Amino acid sequence: MNVAVRSSGIEVAQPAAAEGGMELLLWILVWSELVVFGALLGAFLILSAVAPAARTTLHGALDLPLAAAATAVLLGSGFFAARAASGRKPRWNLVAAALGGFAFCALKLTAFGHELPVLGELEGHLAELYWLITGFHLAHVLFVAVLLIVVAWRPVPRQIATVATVWHLVDLVWLLILPVIYLG
Numbered sequence: 001m002n003v004a005v006r007s008s009g010i011e012v013a014q015p016a017a018a019e020g021g022m023e024l025l026l027w028i029l030v031w032s033e034l035v036v037f038g039a040l041l042g043a044f045l046i047l048s049a050v051a052p053a054a055r056t057t058l059h060g061a062l063d064l065p066l067a068a069a070a071t072a073v074l075l076g077s078g079f080f081a082a083r084a085a086s087g088r089k090p091r092w093n094l095v096a097a098a099l100g101g102f103a104f105c106a107l108k109l110t111a112f113g114h115e116l117p118v119l120g121e122l123e124g125h126l127a128e129l130y131w132l133i134t135g136f137h138l139a140h141v142l143f144v145a146v147l148l149i150v151v152a153w154r155p156v157p158r159q160i161a162t163v164a165t166v167w168h169l170v171d172l173v174w175l176l177i178l179p180v181i182y183l184g
Helices: 019-051 054-061 064-085 090-119 126-153 157-183
Strands: 002-007 010-015
Touching: 002 064, 010 090, 019 126, 019 157, 054 090, 054 126, 064 090, 064 126, 064 157, 090 157, 126 157
Parallel strands: none
Antiparallel strands: 002 010
């Protein structure tokens, strides 16, 4: 949030002191998440190159139609988060975004159920890394979807902007996971 300061008759917008620290923490969170998921996806690419047979088995077990549906749901949910951040019916748009997050979780858990029998027997670390990356992302989606509901309870513009930013980070991470794991 900005605070208007009058100097020589001209209003200048300056960030409020207390919010500068929170904004910095938000961007530290965003960049640290991108670094962690980037490192995990990099390790996945390296293991895929080292063990092409495991990669082929993994791809054969993945449920691509469910991954596509989950992607559409998550991106649609991001649309509602953006609408909330722009001030359009924030409470209802936050709830719609959260419901999209819960739907994504349901689709991903269904996909895990289809993939588990094959991936449970896969030798090597590629399947473990797949479970780690997608499970870690699933935990993020679930946690932030709950945060969306909490913020929707009493929407405050600064909190809406913060939770929408984190929600878009979750979307972005999925858009990095999708080509590396599912389409690669």
